[in-house]
Amino acid sequence: MVGPWLVLLATLCSVPLGAFVWAAFEHFLTADVPSTLRQPAKLRLLHCVFLYCIALGNIIEKLGICSMPRFIQFLHDSLRIKKDPRLVVTNLHFGTIPVRLFQPVAASPSPRRGIIFFHGGAAVFGSLDLYHNLCSFLSLETDSVLLSVGYRKLPDHHNPVIFRDCLNASIHFLKALETYGVDPSRVVICGDSIGGGYVALVSQVLVGRSDLPRIRAQVLIYPVLQVINLQLPSYQQNQNVPFLTRKLMLTCLFRYLLIDFSWWDAISSGAFIPQEVWKKYSKWLSGDNIPKRFKRPGCPPVFPAPFNEAAYLETKHILDVETSPLLRDDETVAQLPEAFLVSCENDILRDDTLLYKKRLEDQGVPVTWYHVEDGFHGSFIFFDKQPFSFPSSLKIMNAVTSYIKSI
Known part of the structure; x- marks a missing residue:
């Protein structure tokens, strides 16, 4: 036995x-x-x-x-979080959406700045606990009331749940700013990776809402802003750089958007894009918009590949603006709040930031751009993880806090 x-x-x-x-x-x-x-x-x-x-x-x-x-x-959920006596941290639910509120204990002579934070994680990774210390630091360092949104994700929730959770939590918070002691003229929406993409999308959707305070600024840290042109220079140059490889990104994308993995090659090559659609959006998504200094010598791949109608019919929701905020119309983009954009050289999403920077600037939106030459995707989350922090982690955090404090 x-x-x-x-x-x-x-x-x-x-x-x-x-x-x-x-x-x-x-x-x-x-x-x-x-x-x-x-x-x-x-x-x-x-x-x-x-x-x-x-x-x-x-x-x-x-x-x-x-x-x-x-x-x-x-x-x-097994992670240990640090409790800071200088903060009051409250776990709440806005409907079915878990959120965490960070409020400095010290008295303030006037209403504080507000930050709405969407964490990253490709719809698989990331949580309120994983980002707890980061949000604590951000709240204290900028003397702000910070709302961290624990949007629902895989495996139980798929597109467009993350967008709806981020939007609904933001609206709920914006309607209750007085309750939380927040100045309605100084609310910032901030996020990294997929969270940064939803910062852009929520900012766009809130444009023109006369019943809500206007967002003061949007802070996007190496955001996901489109999943259409996956042959941009940064996708080719950094496809195997930790931590967001091309393989991992596509795997998470397919799971969240409920796309069958048999369409992997069609999505990667752009074969699912009709010619008329590419003609319409290439002015925003083409690699021609990327500055020369970010391109390496060599012949870029032909994009998009010959059209595959079956792939289009099965995956056309990729072309929705809710999935790719870079596709938003010029009229809306022109009304967006000023932006702080962070890009990392060694990141497949680097060129998403460069394309959005151009879109905003072309429409007259003030943009502050911070590029980290030694940065990589995910480096932001390591800023306080001693001894596992990187110089780029601290650079990004210092740049973000300095910008928000200037609001």
Whole structure:
């Protein structure tokens, strides 16, 4: 009787070890760590751990225990958060949407600035707890009342739930600013990665709402602003740079938008885009809009690929403005609040920021742009994770806090 139990125990022990070995091989065989990235050994270690967690999640999913996204949520929920006596932190629900309110304890002679924060995570990663310390620091450093929105995501929720949660939470907060001691003329919407994309979208949708205070500024940190042209220079140059690789981004995109993985090549090449649609939007999405200094020598791929009508019929919701805020009409863009944009050189989303910067400037919207040469996607979240922080993490946080304090 002892034999089967020993076999089971050995199997249980070998699965985590095998997953880590796989993650290490995956990293060293596929990951590209550019020479401009500082502390490459630390980055490699963290990326191996990141891949290890995903691998374990995928194994657990295949065993039918739970889905990979739910396993990631379990890891997030296991995190310890720091309590700061200088803040009152309150967990609330706006309807079905979990939110966390950060309010400085110190008395203020006048209403404070307000920040609405949407975290990143590609609809799989990220949580109120993961971003708790970051939001605490942001609230204290800028002396602001901060609302962190814990929007619902995979595996139970798909497009357009994140947008609706971010929008509805923002409206609820904006209608109750007096309750929270917030100055209605100084409300900033801020977010990173997918959260940054929804900052753009929510800002756009709130344009012209006479029943709500006008948003003072939008802060977008390496945002996802379009998922149509996946052949931009940054997608080619940084497709294997940790932590957001092209493979991971497309996997999360397909899961959230409920797209069958058989359309992978059609989406990647742009074959799902009708010629008339590309003719309409190429002025905003073409790689020709990217400054030359961000392009490497070589022949860019032909984009879009020959039209595939079947792919279009199955995936045309990718062309909705709710999925790609870069497609918003000029009239709305011209009315947007001023923007602070952060881009990282070693990030597949770098060119999304550059395209949005051009769109805003072309319509006369004031833009402050901060580009991090040694930055990579996800570096913002590491700013307080000693000893795992990076110089780029601190650069981004310092730039964001300085900008918000100037409002």
